[in-house]
Amino acid sequence: xxxxxxxxxxxxxxxxxxxxxxxxxxxxxxxxxxxxxxxxxxxxxxxxxxxxxxxxxxxxxxxxxxxxxxxxxxxxxxxxxxxxxxxxxxxxxxxxxxxxxxxxxxxxxxxxxxxxxxxxxxxxxxxxxxxxxxxxxxxxxxxxxxxxxxxxxxxxxx
Amino acid sequence: xxxxxxxxxxxxxxxxxxxxxxxxxxxxxxxxxxxxxxxxxxxxxxxxxxxxxxxxxxxxxxxxxxxxxxxxxxxxxxxxxxxxxxxxxxxxxxxxxxxxxxxxxxxxxxxxxxxxxxxxxxxxxxxxxxxxxxxxxxxxxxxxxxxxxxxxxxxxxxxxxxxxxxxxxxxxxxxxxxxxxxxxxxxxxxxxxxxxxxxxxxxxxxxxxxxxxxxxxxxxxxxxxxxxxxxxxxxxxxxxxxxxxxxxxxxxxxxxxxxxxxxxxxxxxxxxxxxxxxxxxxxxxxxxxxxxxxxxxxxxxxxxxxxxxxxxxxxxxxxxxxxxxxxxxxxxxxxxxxxxxxxxxxxxxxxxxxxxxxxxxxxxxxxxxxxxxxxxxxxxxxxxxxxxxxxxxxxxxxxxxxxxxxxxxxxxxxxxxxxxxxxxxxxxxxxxxxxxxxxxxxxxxxxxxxxxxxxxxxxxxxxxxxxxxxxxxxxxxxxxxxxxxxxxxxxxxxxxxxxxx
Numbered sequence: 196x197x198x199x200x201x202x203x204x205x206x207x208x209x210x211x212x213x214x215x216x217x218x219x220x221x222x223x224x225x226x227x228x229x230x231x232x233x234x235x236x237x238x239x240x241x242x243x244x245x246x247x248x249x250x251x252x253x254x255x256x257x258x259x260x261x262x263x264x265x266x267x268x269x270x271x272x273x274x275x276x277x278x279x280x281x282x283x284x285x286x287x288x289x290x291x292x293x294x295x296x297x298x299x300x301x302x303x304x305x306x307x308x309x310x311x312x313x314x315x316x317x318x319x320x321x322x323x324x325x326x327x328x329x330x331x332x333x334x335x336x337x338x339x340x341x342x343x344x345x346x347x348x349x350x351x352x353x
Numbered sequence: 354x355x356x357x358x359x360x361x362x363x364x365x366x367x368x369x370x371x372x373x374x375x376x377x378x379x380x381x382x383x384x385x386x387x388x389x390x391x392x393x394x395x396x397x398x399x400x401x402x403x404x405x406x407x408x409x410x411x412x413x414x415x416x417x418x419x420x421x422x423x424x425x426x427x428x429x430x431x432x433x434x435x436x437x438x439x440x441x442x443x444x445x446x447x448x449x450x451x452x453x454x455x456x457x458x459x460x461x462x463x464x465x466x467x468x469x470x471x472x473x474x475x476x477x478x479x480x481x482x483x484x485x486x487x488x489x490x491x492x493x494x495x496x497x498x499x500x501x502x503x504x505x506x507x508x509x510x511x512x513x514x515x516x517x518x519x520x521x522x523x524x525x526x527x528x529x530x531x532x533x534x535x536x537x538x539x540x541x542x543x544x545x546x547x548x549x550x551x552x553x554x555x556x557x558x559x560x561x562x563x564x565x566x567x568x569x570x571x572x573x574x575x576x577x578x579x580x581x582x583x584x585x586x587x588x589x590x591x592x593x594x595x596x597x598x599x600x601x602x603x604x605x606x607x608x609x610x611x612x613x614x615x616x617x618x619x620x621x622x623x624x625x626x627x628x629x630x631x632x633x634x635x636x637x638x639x640x641x642x643x644x645x646x647x648x649x650x651x652x653x654x655x656x657x658x659x660x661x662x663x664x665x666x667x668x669x670x671x672x673x674x675x676x677x678x679x680x681x682x683x684x685x686x687x688x689x690x691x692x693x694x695x696x697x698x699x700x701x702x703x704x705x706x707x708x709x710x711x712x713x714x715x716x717x718x719x720x721x722x723x724x725x726x727x728x729x730x731x732x733x734x735x736x737x738x739x740x741x742x743x744x745x746x747x748x749x750x751x752x753x754x755x756x757x758x759x760x761x762x763x764x765x766x767x768x769x770x771x772x773x774x775x776x777x778x779x780x781x782x783x784x785x786x787x788x789x790x791x792x793x794x795x796x797x798x799x800x801x802x803x804x805x806x807x808x809x810x811x812x813x814x815x816x817x818x819x820x821x822x823x824x825x826x827x828x829x830x831x832x833x834x835x836x837x838x839x840x841x842x843x844x845x846x847x848x849x850x851x852x853x854x
Contacts, residue, residue: 238530242527245527274774277576297750301746304745309741
């Protein structure tokens with residue numbers, strides 16, 4: 196865990212330094228009228244102290260195993276894969292709309308992570324998307340993006 | 354208003370058809386998420402928060418509260434039948450509950466868990482009804498210094514009880530405070546850490562952070578390893594415990610209820626820690642401690658009573674002080690605010706129908722849970738058989754809908770994904786998300802009270818020491834954090850450390 200702890204402590208130290216500096220820039224005010232940056236500055240400073248202590252503790256740890264051992268024997272590639280799929284979904288959602296984007300995302304998830312057959316994946320994706328659309332949008336009144344597909348198709352039909 | 358007329362008012366609210374419907378939906382969904390490992394009450398409440406917008410405030414809060422205490426019931430079913438805790442509070446139920454199931458006594462184990470939960474849950478509501486009005490009257494006298502110190506104590510206790518390194522938990526709490534302060538300064542309207550993004554002017558949303566840290570991170574952690582579940586295959590019969598079972602369970606039920614109630618009220622305490630302590634207490638008091646871990650019914654009754662009592666009494670600091678004692682109730686605080694309500698000492702005076710309606714609905718919810726749990730065990734077992742490869746895309750979809758529908762913002766989905774990845778990495782490196790979330794919720798309130806206290810005292814920190822309550826809270830917080838550094842006590846802390854959720 197040593198390298199993992201070292202990296203994490205350095206990341207937190209960077210975040211804490213930024214917060215402290217930003218708090219300073221916002222203005223600390225005075226003790227009888229604390230400014231906008233007062234809390235940021237002091238919380239950032241405490242976080243810096245804690246990160247430095249974590250860094251010291253990590254440096255005192257024995258060298259240990261490499262960072263990669265945290266992912267040994269796992270299907271680690273699925274984590275960035277699913278993350279990218281979710282980000283793409285968020286990007287496509289305003290354009291494709293809830294139904295099309297959700298069907299696409301679910302079909303890919305069903306087919307590629309713990310793979311199911313094409314037909315089963317397609318059926319599960321369509322059924323889940325439609326049921327969730329009816330339950331959340333129609334019954335519970337949740338606002339879901341309609342997308343622009345209708346606008347593209349309309350001129351071709353009418 | 355005396356207690357009886359208050360309760361009558363509460364029942365008149367809770368028994369309205371719409372509130373009954375929302376209460377039923379809450380406890381049903383709560384039981385379902387309790388049964389299903391991988392989705393907890395935090396994620397379920399985040400998902401359904403937007404659904405409550407169109408409902409009256411009391412109905413929405415009644416449903417969300419029902420999800421919380423309902424999940425405590427459901428968690429035991431998975432623990433007993435699958436040996437996987439559906440909820441963190443059911444971890445100890447696995448030890449003896451699953452052993453009972455393996456010995457052909459799954460029925461009495463499920464029965465005592467459900468009935469013990471009902472008894473403890475009902476006792477906790479009675480306690481809440483008796484304690485809350487007195488505490489609220491007392492809390493009206495609290496000033497900014499007392500509130501600030503109480504929040505420091507709550508955060509310190511949660512940090513102290515967090516699983517693993519105290520240093521890491523403290524870093525998480527600081528990071529949560531910083532995140533909570535992003536947005537417009539409530540005193541002088543200055544934008545802070547907004548990076549010129551309009552979406553950040555109102556701050557980062559609680560729901561995207563919670564859904565990311567608890568929902569998406571859990572999914573990312575689960576998909577990288579293949580999950581296999583061994584579900585108890587035998588037919589479950591005889592849910593009613595025998596007379597001997599009741600005799601063995603009576604003491605643990607009473608002690609568990611009392612212990613859970615007391616620990617649930619404390620800031621930072623909650624269902625998880627009370628179930629662990631109850632199990633340790635019962636083992637110590639038992640004449641046959643060697644049977645624990647091998648199917649002792651007392652090892653199921655005590656912890657189940659404790660976690661349900663704690664779930665009920667946790668509402669006391671939330672409703673009377675406006676301070677959530679744990680992450681789930683922090684989310685409920687968010688729900689109150691979204692509905693234009695401010696929990697605290699004045700809630701009972703300004704909105705007695707909502708306060709007493711919620712209390713009364715918890716009685717009704719406990720009865721519903723008892724009716725739901727025993728006859729529907731077969732259905733919950735079927736739910737458990739749904740393979741994870743089908744379940745996880747559905748959970749992902751629920752998270753996406755929940756986050757988007759809160760403010761119709763794609764930006765919130767990106768925030769959720771970011772915190773999902775962060776939560777996944779935090780789990781890998783031993784960082785707990787619970788202190789982050791509680792600090793995130795308490796951050797703005799802490800800052801507000803700190804600044805107000807300093808303005809009132811003309812910049813003197815003595816204001817925090819002049820008040821006995823404030824001094825006691827700060828001293829206790831300092832003591833807790835100091836003891837974590839002393840090696841002998843550090844071992845003790847490790848024993849009671851928990852994984853809140």
